[in-house]
Every structure is written in C-alpha cells, then in structure tokens.
Amino acid sequence: MRFMPEIVQLMTDLxxxxxxxxxxxxxxxxxxxxxxxxxxxxxxxxxxxxxxALEKAGVIKGYRAVLSPEKxxxxxxxxxxxxxxxxxxxxxxAFERAMSHAxxxxxCHNITGNVEYLxxxxxxxxxxxxxxxxxxxxxxxxxxxxxxYVVMGSPKDERA
Amino acid sequence: MRFMPEIVQLMTDLxxxxxxxxxxxxxxxxxxxxxxxxxxxxxxxxxxxxxxALEKAGVIKGYRAVLSPEKxxxxxxxxxxxxxxxxxxxxxxAFERAMSHAxxxxxCHNITGNVEYLxxxxxxxxxxxxxxxxxxxxxxxxxxxxxxYVVMGSPKDERA
DNA sequence: GGTGAAACGTAGGCCGT
DNA sequence: ACGGCCTACGTTTCACC
Numbered sequence: 001m002r003f004m005p006e007i008v009q010l011m012t013d014l015x016x017x018x019x020x021x022x023x024x025x026x027x028x029x030x031x032x033x034x035x036x037x038x039x040x041x042x043x044x045x046x047x048x049x050x051x052x053a054l055e056k057a058g059v060i061k062g063y064r065a066v067l068s069p070e071k072x073x074x075x076x077x078x079x080x081x082x083x084x085x086x087x088x089x090x091x092x093x094a095f096e097r098a099m100s101h102a103x104x105x106x107x108c109h110n111i112t113g114n115v116e117y118l119x120x121x122x123x124x125x126x127x128x129x130x131x132x133x134x135x136x137x138x139x140x141x142x143x144x145x146x147x148x149y150v151v152m153g154s155p156k157d158e159r160a
Numbered sequence: 161m162r163f164m165p166e167i168v169q170l171m172t173d174l175x176x177x178x179x180x181x182x183x184x185x186x187x188x189x190x191x192x193x194x195x196x197x198x199x200x201x202x203x204x205x206x207x208x209x210x211x212x213a214l215e216k217a218g219v220i221k222g223y224r225a226v227l228s229p230e231k232x233x234x235x236x237x238x239x240x241x242x243x244x245x246x247x248x249x250x251x252x253x254a255f256e257r258a259m260s261h262a263x264x265x266x267x268c269h270n271i272t273g274n275v276e277y278l279x280x281x282x283x284x285x286x287x288x289x290x291x292x293x294x295x296x297x298x299x300x301x302x303x304x305x306x307x308x309y310v311v312m313g314s315p316k317d318e319r320a
Numbered sequence: 321g322g323t324g325a326a327a328c329g330t331a332g333g334c335c336g337t
Numbered sequence: 338a339c340g341g342c343c344t345a346c347g348t349t350t351c352a353c354c
Contacts, residue, residue, distance in 0.1 A: 012231050022232065025225035029189045034329060046340045048331070061226045063189035067182060071172045071219045079239075079271065079278055096315040108316040111239065111309040118239055118309060149271040149278060155256040156268035159319040194348060206321050208350070 012057050017042065021050055022059065029063040074122045076129050076150075082137065083115035083145035091142040092116070098140055104132045115145060172217050177202065181210055182219065189223040229282065236283045236310075242297065243275035243305035251302040252276070258300055264292045275305060 014022070020040045024031060031039075037047035054060045069077065084091050092110075099108040099119065107120035123129040137146055174182070180200045184191060191199075197207035214220045229237065244251050252270075259268040259279065267280035283289040297306055 014232070022225065022227060026227065027224070029223035029225045032329060033331090043341045044329085045331075045342080049339080052331095057231070058228050059231045061228050063223060063225050064187070065182070065185035065189045065223050066221045067186065068218050068221050071217065072174070072182065079269070100316050105316060106318045107314065109239070109311045110313040110315065111311055113307075113309045118311075147273075149273045151269045151271055151278075153270040154267065155270065156260050156265060158266045192348065193350090203322050204348085205323080205350075209321090 012059055014059070018050060018054065018059075021047070021054065025051070025060065025063075069122065073124050075125050076121075076123045078121045078129060078151060079149045080119040080121055080133075080137070081115045081145070081147040081149075082117040082119060082143055084117075084142045085144035086142060087116075095140060095142045098136070102132065102136055104128070104136075115147075172219055174219070178210060178214065178219075181207070181214065185211070185220065185223075233284050234282045235285050236281075236289050238281045238289060238311060239309045240279040240281055240293075240297070241275045241305070241307040241309075242277040242279060242303055244277075244302045245304035246302060247276075255300060255302045258296070262292065262296055264288070264296075275307075 017040050021036065024036055024039055033048045033051065034044050036051070037044040040047060042050070051060070069075075082095075084095060095117070096108065099105045099117075104121050104123050105119055106122050107118075109118045110116060111118050121129060121132060123132060133146065133148070137143055177200050181196065184196055184199055193208050193211070194204050196211070197204040200207060202210070211220070229235075242255075244255060255277070256268065259265045259277075264281050264283050265279055266282050267278075269278045270276060271278050281289060281292060283292060293306070293308070297303055
C-alpha cells in the first residue's frame with residue numbers, strides 16, 4: 001500500500017455542549033429532544049441539529065436498549081482466549097467469519113499477547129457453553145488453544 | 161447463610177412478541193413505538209404496554225447511545241488481568257472500590273482462573289494507559305499480578 | 321388486545337446574530 | 338455558521354371498548 005489505508009479524523013471537534021449532549025444520550029438514549037435541549041441549555045431546534053450532526057459524523061453510532069442478561073435467559077458469561085495455529089490473514093479471516101456467525105459470541109477482540117483473540121461469550125447455561133466450546137470452537141481447524149475464564153460477577157460494567 | 165441470598169426469578173416469562181420487541185430495541189433503541197408496533201405486529205398501545213412492562217420488570221434496564229470510541233478521544237483499549245495477593249473479602253472490596261472510581265475502567269469482571277479480575281480499560285492513548293497502570297493499579301496494595309492485552313481491533317462487538 | 325382523541329414532541333423553514 | 342422562533346406534522350399516551 002502506498003499510503004496508510006485510512007487516515008480518518010481521530011477526534012472530531014467537540015465543544016462542551018456536544019460533550020454534554022453525548023453524556024446525556026449515553027445515560028438515557030431515549031431522552032426527548034426537548035428535555036435534552038433543556039439539560040444542555042439550547043433551544044430544541046439547535047439541539048436537534050447538533051444531535052443530527054453527531055449522528056451523521058459517526059460520533060453517535062446508534063442507540064440500543066440495555067437488557068438484563070439474567071432476565072433474558074443468559075445465565076452464563078465467559079471470556080475466552082483463543083490462539084490460532086497459523087498467523088496468516090486467511091486463518092484470521094476464517095476465524096473471524098465463524099465468530100461473526102456465532103450468536104453466543106458477543107464480542108471478538110484481536111489482542112496482543114500470547115494468543116490472538118479474546119471473546120466474550122454469553123449462553124443460557126454451562127451446558128450451552130460446553131456446546132459452543134466443543135461444537136463450534138473445537139471444530140474450527142484454525143483454533144489451537146482455548147482458555148476460558150468464567151465470569152462470576154461484574155462489580156463494574158459500563159458497556160455502552 | 162441459611163438460605164441462598166437471593167433467589168430471583170432468573171428468566172421472566174417472555175413470549176415471542178416480547179422477544180421480538182427486545183430484539184428490535186437492542187438493534188435500534190430509538191425506534192418509534194409506532195414503527196415498533198408495526199414490526200412486531202401489534203397495535204401501538206398494546207406494544208407500548210408491553211415495553212412499559214418490560215422496563216418495569218427490569219428486563220430492559222435502560223437505553224444508551226453507542227458512541228464511536230475513536231471519535232470521542234478513546235484511542236486505546238486494553239483488557240487487563242489482575243491478581244490479588246490476598247483472597248479475603250476485604251481485599252476484594254477495596255480493589256473493587258478503587259475500580260469503581262477509576263474512569264478508565266469501563267468493566268471489572270470477577271473471573272475464575274489463576275487471577276481474580278478482568279478489566280476493560282479505555283484511555284486516550286498509550287501514555288494515558290501507562291499512567292493508569294503505574295499510578296492506579298501499581299499503587300494498590302492488594303494487587304499482585306498485572307497482565308495487559310492491548311486491543312488491536314474488534315471484528316465483532318455487540319456490547320449493549 | 322384494539323380504537324380514538326387530546327397532549328406532546330419532532331423537524332424544517334425562516335430570520336436574526 | 339449557528340442559535341432561536343414558529344408551526345405543520347407525526348407520535349405518544351390514556352381512558353374506554
């Protein structure tokens with residue numbers, strides 16, 4: 001490649017009001033524009049224009065409802081370190097494709113260290129996790145090493 | 161303890177429509193009730209009643225805007241395994257208290273395995289992370305072992 | 321669970337700064 | 338380029354069936 005693939009603007013210019021808007025929308029993604037405008041000290045129309053601009057610029061990627069894992073049938077969470085046996089682009093792509101299709105995989109991070117990937121797995125229970133472990137991870141030819149860390153609790157969790 | 165501390169209803173009874181509602185709201189937390197009702201095949205009022213019930217039951221814990229880390233000044237993410245030198249309740253509570261006050265710590269999970277905790281750290285850059293590593297983690301008397309895994313990319317990330 | 325109507329919020333044109 | 342005002346339009350919300 002001749003230039004760096006994508007030199008994107010890493011931090012959009014955000015003033016104090018923008019930051020307050022983002023803070024409020026992180027806290028309550030369904031706040032009405034009227035209430036939001038009030039909280040940040042702007043008129044509704046000015047506020048709405050800023051929110052629209054933040055969405056358009058990709059600063060706000062979307063809005064999501066935060067669900068209770070226990071109450072939606074997720075009783076088992078684990079982080080899993082996965083090492084591949086080949087460090088080729090093909091092996092990585094094949095593995096990532098498999099992860100993207102597995103519903104138990106909520107996150108797949110490419111990390112530094114002795115293994116390549118860190119996964120967050122959410123399943124109904126230990127049996128469902130075992131199924132994923134053996135039937136999915138265990139059958140992928142690229143996978144070399146699997147280490148599971150079962151989540152016993154999360155004293156802090158500010159996941160978006 | 162004489163009985164299990166809290167036997168809560170682990171999975172609220174959710175029918176197919178409830179699951180569809182949750183799925184839609186996870187995808188787009190700002191969908192209008194009208195559009196949501198349409199998608200799940202209910203009248204707006206019936207749909208709204210279900211959403212309100214799901215919120216009240218705690219199945220829906222809230223709504224949040226999903227922000228772009230790069231565009232909000234977060235250029236560095238890492239997972240950190242932390243081992244304590246004492247397995248006492250006091251040591252854990254002190255550590256968890258410290259984590260809850262550290263803004264760089266977005267998640268703190270209590271895990272099984274050779275160490276006690278897995279943290280997700282978000283910072284502006286490597287320098288900011290180094291500061292956290294030495295000035296915060298490094299000064300806690302309970303902390304015994306620290307292993308950092310820097311996130312190079314996240315091919316999949318469905319963090320609520 | 322559906323209907324309807326009043327209350328409320330949104331979105332866009334327009335003007336002032 | 339950005340904020341405030343106004344208003345037609347859409348959405349939410351509630352009592353009632």
